[in-house]
Amino acid sequence: MLTCKEFDDFMLDYLEGGLPVWQKFMCWMHVKMCRECAYFVQKYRRVITLGKDAFQSPDGMLPDYVPEELVKAALAHRRSK
């Protein structure tokens, strides 16, 4: 069985489906057998979701419009060049 450290080295590829079948199986086995790594994977996945979600919030960091002065400045900036 893989050690936790070896599993950690494979983890990103394992979660993204980028491993050959045998290594994938070894990782799968490790997660089944190792409570610490199973817990770690669960939290790791949660963090990925939180990261994506953080920039899609109601304020979303995506304003509905751009402040008028910024629009005007961008157009003026172009005219000046």
Add this chain to the structure above:
Amino acid sequence: MAFAPIAVDDVKATDFIGISEPQDIDFGDGELLECLRAGEEKCFETLVRNVGPQVLATAKRYLRSDAEAADCFQDTFLAVFQGIDRFEQRSSLRTWVRRITINQCLMRIRKQVRRKEESIEHLLPAFDEKGHRIENGGISQPSTISESLDSERLRSIVREKIGELPDDYRLVLLLRDIDGYTTSETAAILRIKSNAVKTRLHRARTALKSLLTPVLEQRECHANV
């Protein structure tokens, strides 16, 4: 690691093959593009108003101050206007503009005097001599957040914690996990090897997990009360 500067002129439509853009806008049979190429002011204004929110949001995400994001906003549209003849329509205009925005941000970040950044080693997993994971290794930062966390507050904290990561890790995390570029696209944008992208991404996620653990545990604790 020293970054090689990327000139806006390096941004070619061929860079964007395979990048999907979920929120495309209809620019109507290339009419807007023709109009932009003809240099008509009203079309530039239409473009600024249409993709401006996306440009501003992207600039705020990558840069560390609103003032810099505003400057980057202007430089991005200038680069778009100056480069519009080179746009080959292999991607959507929005995707092309987004990539130019990111390149403008990276140019700014590279020009900055590099901040002395803390190591993230203490946020990475710890293993014993037999390679067994040491539970909670490196996770000991006390949370200073005392109130119960609602979702918006949590999002704000996550953004703040991402901002605490050193740029080498933060940029990879933003490009891969937030902007959805593939490993090879991220490697091309940052001009590093794909393996370096993978290593940094894994470390960035792991460090972020450590930074967020006290917050999440507190949140779960509140939820269970």
